[in-house]
Amino acid sequence: MAVRRPGFYNQIMLPDKPREECGVFGIYAPGCDVAKLTYYGLYALQHRGQESAGVAVANGDKVQLYKGMGLVAEVFAGDQLDGLQGHLAIGHVRYSTTGASHPVNAQPLLFRYVGGMLGLAHNGNLTNVTELRSMLMATGAVFQSSTDSEVIVNIIARSAQNGLEEGLVKSMIDIKGAYSLVIITENKLVAVRDPNGFRPLCLGSLGDGYVIASESCALDTVGAKFIRDLQPGEIVVISDKGLESIQVLKPRKRAHCIFEYIYFARPDSIIDGYNVNKVRREMGRVLANEYPVEADVVIPVPDSGTAAARGYAEASGIPFEEGLMKNRYIGRTFIQPNQQIRDLGVRLKLNPVREVLNGKRVVMVDDSIVRGTTSNKLVAMLRECGVREVHMCLSSPPITNSCYYGIDTSNEKELIAAQKSLEEIRRSIGADGLHYLSLEGLLDIFGEDRNNFCTACFNGSYPIEIAKPKDTGKYSLE
Ligand SMILES: O=P(O)(O)OC[C@H]1O[C@H](OP(=O)(O)OP(=O)(O)O)[C@H](O)[C@@H]1O
Ligand SMILES: NC(=O)CC[C@H](N)C(=O)O
Ligand SMILES: [Mg+2]
Secondary structure (H helix, E strand, C coil), X not given: CCCCCCCHHHHHHCCCCCXXXXXXXXXXXXXXXXXXXXXXXXXHCHHHCCCEEEEEEECCCCEEEEEEECCHHHHCCCCHHHHCCCCEEEEEEECCCCCXXXXXXXXXXXXXXXXXXXXXXXXXXXXXHHHHHHHHHHCCCCCCCCCXXXXXXXXXXXXXXXXXXXXXXXXXXXXXXXXXXXEECCCCEEEEECCCCCCCCEEEEECCEEEEECCHHHHHHCCCEEEEECCCCEEEEEECCEEEEEECCCCCCCCEECHHHHHHCCCCCEECCEEHHHHHHHHHHHHHHHCCCCCCEEEECCCXXXXXXXXXXXXXXXXXXXXXXXXXXXXXXXXXXXXXXXXXXXXXXXXXXXXXXXXXXXXXXXXXXXXXXXXXXXXXXXXXXXXXXXXXXXXXXCCCCCCCCCCCCCCHHHCHHHHCCHHHHHHHHCCCEEEECCHHHHHHCCHHHCCCEECHHXXXXXXXXXXXXXXXXXXXXX
């Protein structure tokens, strides 16, 4: 789980939350209630960020925005959507990476620029944000927020004297890092994917209109048909002239985030050609082949460990059982992210099914270990239920490096695998056996696409150079 930076909102609302990122959604569909469809699209992407949510709608003359802190259903609990009328819209759910979790940093951001109005929603994280922001400030720019996303808006606006498209093309040379963007003007919807394709972004059709989303599950939710993923380095412009695609830069070496498949994305999504559920199941199968054990049951740590546990059970022939029950209604219930609350958090979230576990040798499958809080608590819970042996299996390699491309993983001091050996981790979580999926085994699942991923969190091989911030291991513009 991630370490939250201190901030007004964190202190009063946020638990120590899972590592997530942001979700973006855009729609161009004259004749449809685009605000409501965006709301439903964001609902489908809620797992990608729970700090704030917002929708911006355009009607040809103006862009209107409503956003706030909280879950989509909390922010739009009243009749806010009724006031947002138009034929195109964008939306955002946020999990902060640069800039605190605070109302000023909620997205979409909306500005007036040389071409009129411009709203932007961003998933990802820039790696040269400090440098860009200093450069902009030195030339008189002012900022309302502390996000890297506002830096992107400034860079685009400065180069857009001859039109937004030209501004975007030029700005993609300066902006470094991870960005999947949806942009709205009074009459255009624009989508942009960075040249490495770090974060996902896909295109669908809805009647005569189009939909853009971080994940295909959001297209399904609004009844849109998946067309394709955006190419790394591609800009898609949708207006009354139809859809135009501009391949800006030659795609660099692809660096799709492999953690989307392991943990973040919804299993029903298809990302860059691979169904997440299928990949997760395969991870479990590979895990079973790499680490065969004598056991009586395979249990998942729900929900993100479930598909891999099924794969492990299928490949090993050991029966699959639901040995841990997840409280479906667990959300943002806690108060402060301290260790005591974190420990309690595991209990609130997951409860063992004694009848399934008592006297058994258990393979417990989860997607990952970050700090070890979850696995430590779960192993202890299983022991209390009379489990004879616990083999902890992870469908990812050990996480040893921080992410600087849009995922709020802990800094390296808190990553257990960066600090301890495999044997020390096994002892510290109290398991009889511990096995992580090998990086080779993971990449083999993708066959000839095996080189198309960013695996920096496992091997420190960063596709875009990063200057690690000294103290926190995180970027901050506070
Ligand atoms: O080692 P830790 O620091 O405890 O982090 C690892 C856990 O965090 C994630 O789950 P999380 O509970 O965040 O969310 P989930 O319910 O979506 O799996 C992940 O699936 C692991 O279970
Ligand atoms: N997780 C993300 O994609 C966050 C987007 C952006 N960097 C922000 O912090 O608002
Ligand atoms: Mg989990």
